[in-house]
Amino acid sequence: FGSGMRHGSTCGAVTGALMVLGLAGKGADEATALMRRFREKNQVLDCANLLRLAKERGEERKCHCDRMVYEAVELLEDLLK
Template sequence: MNQHVDKAMELRNEMPMVNNCAQTIMRVYADELGMNEEQAAAIGCNFGGGMKCGGTCGAITSGLMVLGAMGIDSPKVVGEYRKRMAGMHDGLTDCAALLQENARKGGEKKVHCDNMIKESIELIDELTENK
């Protein structure tokens, strides 16, 4: 694992769990983005649960926010991020659809969301490795 994933899993395993998927990713990168963790969590608060309505997964939207805050706005890189995240999940990117598919396969919600967070962070780190 990497330091970003390790920190994310620490946040996700706090009891009670208070960070949604987007808040977790935003908090992990807070220092690198020039903000404190409280500011980062506030930015991500409305993106968990697919913008609180089952839309695009918060792990994906927060990944795009982190990339943008790091100065990466290239359509090629952003497209690569989205394509690869969708590709790991049969083309699905909406929270509701991802959770339905996970439940259909007998998966647990927290485990699924933690995996989405890990995948997003690993991809962010890969895409920003040379930046």
């Protein structure tokens, strides 16, 4: 789901995490919690703005995107306990 589905929309790491929650039988509460917690850590959910913020911090794109995936996985692990 790279580059926000290739048009700068919701971060692919978030989209993938939401898909996993659905496959695990979780509902709207868990999905909302995931998005809220991700936004608390990163300010926004959309790829375009996440990349803009990363660039402002001087973070390289690959490092930034890898970090987004790790953060989404950590949130998933917590929500799936």
